[in-house]
Amino acid sequence: SVIDPRTGEIIKGHVTLGSLRVRQDMKIAEGLLTPFIEDRSELKSAVKNMALARIRQLSAHEIGHTLGIAHNFAASASDRASVMDYPHPLVNLTTDGGLSLSNAYTEGLGVWDKQVLAYGYSDFGGMPSSDEQLARILDENKTLNLSFISDRDARPAGGAHPQAHLWDNGSEPVTELERLLSVRQQVLDNFSKDMLNSDQPLSQLQSIFVPIYLLHRYQTEAAVKWLGGVNYHYYMADDSTDDYQPVGAARQQAALKQLLKTIQADTLRVPSHIKQWLVPSAYGESSSRENFSGKTGLIPDTVSMAASAADHSLSLMLNSQRLNRLAQQHADNDRVPSPAGLMTAIFNTVFSDWENAKKAPVQQRLLATAINAEVRAVKNSGLAAETRLVMRAELAEQQQKLAKSDSLLVKQLAKDLDKFLNEGQWPEQYEPEPLPPGSPI
Template sequence: WNQAFEAAGFQDAYRVEMMPEGADPMDVRYNVIQWVHRGTRGWSYGSSVRDPRTGEIIKGHVSLGSLRVRQDYMIAEAILAPYMAGQEVPEEMLEFALARLRQLSAHEVGHTLGLSHNYIASTNNRASVMDYPHPYIQLKEDGTFDLSEAYDVNIGEWDKVAITFGYAEYPEGTDEKAAGEQVLLDALADGIRFISDQDARPQGGAHAYAHLRDSGESPTAELNRVMEVRQKALEQFGQNNIPEGTPLAMMEQTLVPLYLFHRYQVEAAVKLLGGFDYNYAVRGDGQSALTPVSAADQQAALEALLATLKPEHLAVPESILDQLPPMPLAFGRNRESFKGRTSVMFDPLVAAENGATATL
C-alpha cells in the first residue's frame, strides 16, 4: 500500500513491522494483521475501529484464515501434477500459494483503509486489489502450465486513485472538494472504473463486466481460455497429482477444484446474456449511463456457455475413473468431495451434474 500512498504524495507513510514483544493484538494503538487457523474454511476479514463522532479510522485489524492457502495449493496440485517419482515438488507450488496470500493481505488491508470492493477491476488490467481474483494460469505452447502471473504483485491504479481521493493533503487555501472531484474525473478519463458488491454478487445482477473471481477483458474469451486449461489438466490427471504414499482414492479431492475450475468464469459469461454495461454516473461527469450488451457479444457468450455442456466437457475421463477406488479405512468423503448416489464408489454422473448446474 505504500505504492498508493506515494502516489498520493506521501513518503514512507505506510509500512509493516513485526508486532512488539508483549503487545496485545486488541490494543487500539496497533494496526494488526493476525493469522487465524481454523478447522474449516472461512472468510478473511479487514475491519476497523472508528471514532463514532467523526468516522475517523483509529485502528485497522485484519484476520487472515490459514485454510485459504490450502485451496490454492490444491489447485496447483490439480494443474501441475507435480509429484513425479524421484523428483522434488516444484517450488512454484509454494510461490503460487504465497502469491495468493500476499494479494489477500493487501485486499483486507484495503478494507481497513476504508476501501470497498471493486469488482470490475479484473476487466481493466487488474486495476485493484479490492477485486476477488481468479488465478490466471496460462497454458504454454509445449502443453505445460505457467503460474508466474497467477496473482498480481502490485497495488492497482484504482487503489491509488482511492487513496489519493481519501487521504491526499493539499496546500492551505485549496478547494479540497474540487480537488477530490478532479482526482475522480482524471481517473475516469484514464478508463479506471468502479463497480461494487450490489452489482456483482447477486445471481440476478445485470452488470455484464462486474463479477467475482473472474479474469480478462472479455468474459467469453476468458471462459474459452479457461476451458482449454481445464481440459489439458484433466487429460494429464492421475497419480502424479497426489504425493507418494497417499491413498489413490484421495485423487478425488484433488479432482474437484480442477473439474470445477471454470465455474466462476461461467458466472461471468452468463451475465452477458441480457446484460448491460453501466456506470455510477453523476450528472456532469461525462460517463455513459447504460449500454446493453450487443447481440453479437451475447451470441458468442451463449455459444461458449453451451460448449461447457457438451458431453466431452462433462464426462470424467475414463483414465481418471479407472484409478479411483473407494476410500480406505480411516478416510472418507467430506465437504470437499462430490456427493454421490453410488455408495462407496465415485459417482461420475454427480460430477457431471455439478458441472452442468454451474452453467444452468
C-alpha cells in the same frame, strides 16, 4: 474495525488470515502443475510460491478494508487494477505446451488502489482547492478507463453488469471462458495421480481433482452476465446516461455459444484414466463436503459430477431476473436471445448429445438435468407472467419432440413433462446434487 461513532473514522483495524485459502490454492496448484513438472522439488516450490503470492495479495486486500476501501469487482476487467477485487489464479499456457502459474496473482497495489488512496487520503495543503484536486483524480480514472462496481451489483446470480464478477480474469469474460475451458481440457487430459506421495491414500486424489474439474465455474458466472446484461455505472445527477444500454446482441450470442459448451457431454465427461483413480475412501478417511456427492453409494459418481456441473451453468442461464431482462431486450432487438430461444438452444445441445450416444449415462443424465432446470425456471415465482407463458409454450414444444422418441427413457421424460404442464407435478428425483463449495479461493 474500531470506528469512532461520531465521525466514522477508523481508529484501529485487525486483519485475520485463515489457512483455508492457502490450502485451496495449493490443491489447485498441485492439480494444475503436476502433469507438466516432473521434478518434485521444482513442483513443491512452484506450489508454495503460488500460495504465498495469494496470501501477499490477500494481505493487501484486507489492509485496504482497514483503510475504508470497498471491494471493486470491476477491476479485473482493467488488467487486474485492484487488490480489492476477488482474484482467480491466472493460468497461462506456455509455448512448449506446458502451464505456468508464475503470474497467478499480481504483486503490489493496482492502478485503482493508488487512485482511491489518493482520493481518500491526500493532503492538499498549499495546493489549489481540494475540490479541484479531487475532480482531477476522478478525471484521471476516466482517462485510465477504470471502473468501480461493488458487492450489491456483482454477487447476485442474476447480476447484469458485464464487468462485475468475483473470481474472474480478463477484460472480456466470454473470451476468458473459452480460453479457460481449453486450459481445463489440457489439464484433464494430462491429469496425474503423481501429485500424491506413495504413502498417501489414492482416495485423496478427489479433493485435488474437484477444483480442476470445476476450474471454469466462476468464469462461467462472469460470462453469463453478458446474457441479458446491461452496461451502467454509478451515476451522479449531472452525468450523461448514454452508456446505460443492454449488452450488444452479438456479444450476448457469443456468450450463449460459450455457455452451451459448459453443459455438453464432451466438456463434462470425466476422462477414463481419471475415473480409474477416483476410488472409494480408504479406511480411516472421512467423507468430505469438498468432494462430489452422488447416487452410487461409496463409489464416486462421475455421472452425477457432470450433472452437478451442468446444473450450475443452467441455473445461471435460466435465472428468473436474467430471463425477464432477455424478454424485454428481445422485444427491442430480436437479435438478442429470447427466453424461448435460450431454452431451444439448451434443449438442442443436450438432445443432440443424447442422439449421438443414446445409451451413454452421461448424455442421458444431462438431458434430464436440462429439462429439470427448465421446469425449475418456469416454476420460479420471480418469473414475469409474459416470460413464463412463452417458456411454458417452449416446454410444450420440447415435450412433443420427446414424446416421438422410441427410447423408453425419453418417453418417460416426456410423460413427466406432460404431467407438469397439465397438472403442475414434477418429480423431485430429477434434481442434481449441489456442487462442492469452492469460494473463497
